[in-house]
Every structure is written in structure tokens, then in C-alpha cells.
Amino acid sequence: MKKILFGLLALVLIAGCSTKPAETTPTPETVPTAETTAIPDADKNTMSEKSVLQCTMESDGDMVVRTYAYTDNKVTNVVVETSYSFANHDIADLKNQIESDKEFYATEKGLTLESSETDKYVTIKMTYDVALISDDMKYAIGLTDDVKTDDYYDINKVKAAVENTNNTCELK
Secondary structure, eight states, X not given: OHHHHHHHHHHHHHHHHHSOOOOOOOOTTOOOOGGGSOOHHHHHHXXXXXXXXXXXXXXXXXXXXXXXXXXXXXEEEEEEEEEEEGGGSOHHHHHHHHXXXXXXXXXXXXXXXXXXXXXXXXXXXXXXXXXXXXXXXXXXXTOOGXXXXXXXXXXXXXHHHHHTTTOEEXXX
């Protein structure tokens, strides 16, 4: 009998945790605890106050920085800067690839490709205008239906998706 009782209590606990609580207006005397500080609506309000989200990932001496510009939570532009370390790459091959990429993407609307070089890195900077680039380009930079709300790419969903791929994101 105890096993059945504990089983039912466990089921009630799990079912209670998986249901979405009704939204309520917090009272002024409510003090948030550590478990309640990451409320999605609070993050959404913070995101609305800013206009740029920058996400960074480092791997084997290389670094990728994605900068998302947005207005009213709608992603408008994306800049992807990839810095390749001289220590890990053949620089002549990188330069040839950059020239090839410039030719390949020359006709893509809403995309610009630039490159630069320092004493340690070759950097490729690709700037995407979300309103103009093709659906293939959107997909390539992670703007998929999973991060859409209605008819726009939602910065909150983009941030969550990018952070799930070992990127560190920061509002600027």
C-alpha cells in the first residue's frame, strides 16, 4: 500500500511541476529567489532595452563572434566574424578560400564579405541583412523556423539556440 501511495505522490509531484503556472501580477512585497530570477519575460524585457546581442565561441585558437542587431526583438542584421589562427591553419589556403568565397557570394543580395589580417589571425567578416538575404543564407546562419515568432526571427529564441551550441552571449 505504501508503494502505491508513494507512486501516486511522485506522479502528482511530477505532474504539478510540468504544468505551466497561471500568470499573475507580482505584489510589491514579493522578493525573487535564486530559482525565480531567470523568468523568460524578464529576459525578454531586458533584451528589448538593448539592440545588439554578441555571441562568442572559441575553439582550437580560432574564434567566431556573431553579432545580432535587432529592433523590438526582431533580428535585422547578423555579422559573423571568424578569426583563424595562423598557428592552426595554412595561411595561403585560407587566402585562396577567401578569394573563392568572395566570388561565390558576390551575387548574394544582402550579404557583404570582407577579410583582414593581423600578425596572428586571418579574419573573415560576413554581414547579413536579414530582410534581403536568401532563405538558404538565413538557414546557414541559424535563422530557422525554430527561432521564429510569427513572421520574424525572435532575438530571445536566437539567444537560447546559440547558447545551446557552446557560445557565450552578452547584450551590448
